[in-house]
Amino acid sequence: MNKTLIATASVAALLAMGGSALAGDLYAKGGYKDAPVVVAEPTWTGFHLGLGVGGAAVNHEIDAGLYDVRSGESKSIAGIDGISGTGVFGTVEVGYDRQYGNFVGGIFFNYDFGDDISTDVSLLGHDLASVKQTDSWTVGGRLGYLVNASTLAYVLGGYTESTFELSVPVANFSTDDTFSGWTVGGGLETKLTSSLSLKGEYRYTEFDTNTYKTGPLFCHIGAYADIDTSVQTARLVLSYKADLFGGELPVPLK
Template sequence: MKTRILGLLAATAISTAAISAASAADLPMRSAPPAPIIAAAPIFTWTGFYVGVNAGYGWSEDDNDAIDLADDDNDGGFIGGAQVGYNYQIGSFVVGLEGDIQYADFGREGVFNFTDENGNILEGELESSDWFGTVRARAGVAFGQALIYATGGFAFADDATGWTVGGGLEYAFTNNLSAKIEGLYVSLDADNDDGFDFDNDVDFGVVRAGLNFRFGTY
């Protein structure tokens, strides 16, 4: 009798444990909610094409010293134009190529007088080119959205060709919009006029501000 009672109690305990385990399996699991996924902040890059406009001031150094009657007072004035280029960033270094075309309202303007071999006075007018352009390489160091760079390359105007060198600072306010301040020194060499024996070379400086729309984004 006693053995039967012990067996019954053991069977009851086993059944109760099984029912409790089954009930626990049906209950929802209590676990910590998944951590929210936070996207990494985008990294700014200067890589990409851009187009823009610029305006500033230019001043010339007239090399036509043999013309004593030329008016050299008008040697500075407004410049303005447009540029297009491409940047490629490697780490903190940025390299690129830029071309621009400029209207230039400065330079030599005046009247000169010469005499020929018979003593007759020859009159004429000296006028500087009212435009110039450059094709330049750019190389610099980026500090986030700020870029400090040097630039140099080929320059041209009318029948004159030469070189240019300079540098600047550019800052990107948004993904696509950046502003720059730039200085250039330009040296052009045109064909000399052997008949009047003067030098058509001209050197001038440019300081300008520009605004670029950049097609490259984050």
Template sequence: MFDKVMISAVVIGLSTSMAFAGGPIAPVLDAEPAAAPVVASAPAWTGGYIGGNVNFGKGKLKAAGDLADLLSEIGEDNGVSLGRTQAKPDGVSGALRAGYDWQMGKGVLGLGAEYNIGTYKSGLDGIFGEALEFEGGDAEVRIKNTATIFARAGYLFNDNLLAYGLVGYTRAKGEVSATIDGFSESGSDTLKGTTFGVGAEYKVNANWSAYAEYAYTDFGDISGTDGNFEAELSQVKLGANYRF
């Protein structure tokens, strides 16, 4: 009985002391620092770029319309094929390129422009080349000052590899010069046509990418020839872009 009274007195005494002292001390907890706001970054392929490429181009100057029909008729009458291609200007050249891309998920859309600083050239082929050679003359056909504006759309197979197709509008200068018996003649025309292409681009790092591309341009009928000649151009390109 005495023990119970003593224990009760001790408990009451401790409770009273704690009450006068301000009660039990609450534990102090360290507040966690506020999280920094997350700023959304632009997708990796969104932005502008400048670059260039080395390319191999091969053009064709072809007979068309009434001239193509005439050559076919002459060939049939003589049991030979005269063909339509009268020249194949080709060569290795370089081009400058710039553009801007927008990434949307796995898709990439872009606009760009390219200027070819070189010239594709060759002599005359076919019946006209043979006739000129028979007369002791020669000729040269050139495609130069090729400029293209284009739009492209692509799909990202992974963060670094983009496969794309493009469509654009191309202008170029076509020239023909011939010499026979010491006399020279030349002429030129502006070639205009639609360009289609496919390619793949790979991001080497945040700023640099490399690409391979094939492009075909149909210039259609050459003005001033009454629809008797038409031209086209195919190009294979290997290039690099600096992206910013």
């Protein structure tokens, strides 16, 4: 019995000495009290939803003439350069950004809506034609650089489709058509909170040429019109960052 008690006491003493030595070693080498404090630093990585408003300026260049229905040969008669119209629109946007150091890359899709952007042609008080842009959507990407932790300067590019309604009252003609083209632009976005940001953005869109032809007006001769359209927009968008896969990324505080 005495031997057992002595052995037990010896083991307990050794364990106590080892624990004290370990604690002293951790303290001396910078243990728990010197561990870096971990905080959450705002990140641009994540999905975002946006809602905004903007203004647009539409420009149409029209080339009109006659063509031979049988051979397809055409002859330009008149050209109109710079028929333009302005208006306002609303926009909704969804996208995803990924931060790489001071750079941010992302993809987006947005839809612009409104029927206030109209281009009208009149002569001596009579309406000759009207072209109205009703809606538009763009899919594309952006690449930006962080001016500071909460401000992003970026450029963008994408593909755009838009619906235009064409009306020619004097000919009792109306139609709507889809124009497609490319978009480039840039902007500045700043974080208001960890979840909300506000951006101002400029875009330029160049659409492909759309051609409209009539049937024979006399004999085998018909009329045609080529329309080249470009649109410039400026928009202000409030975005909400949705952390679908977790919160902010923790980084050591230096």
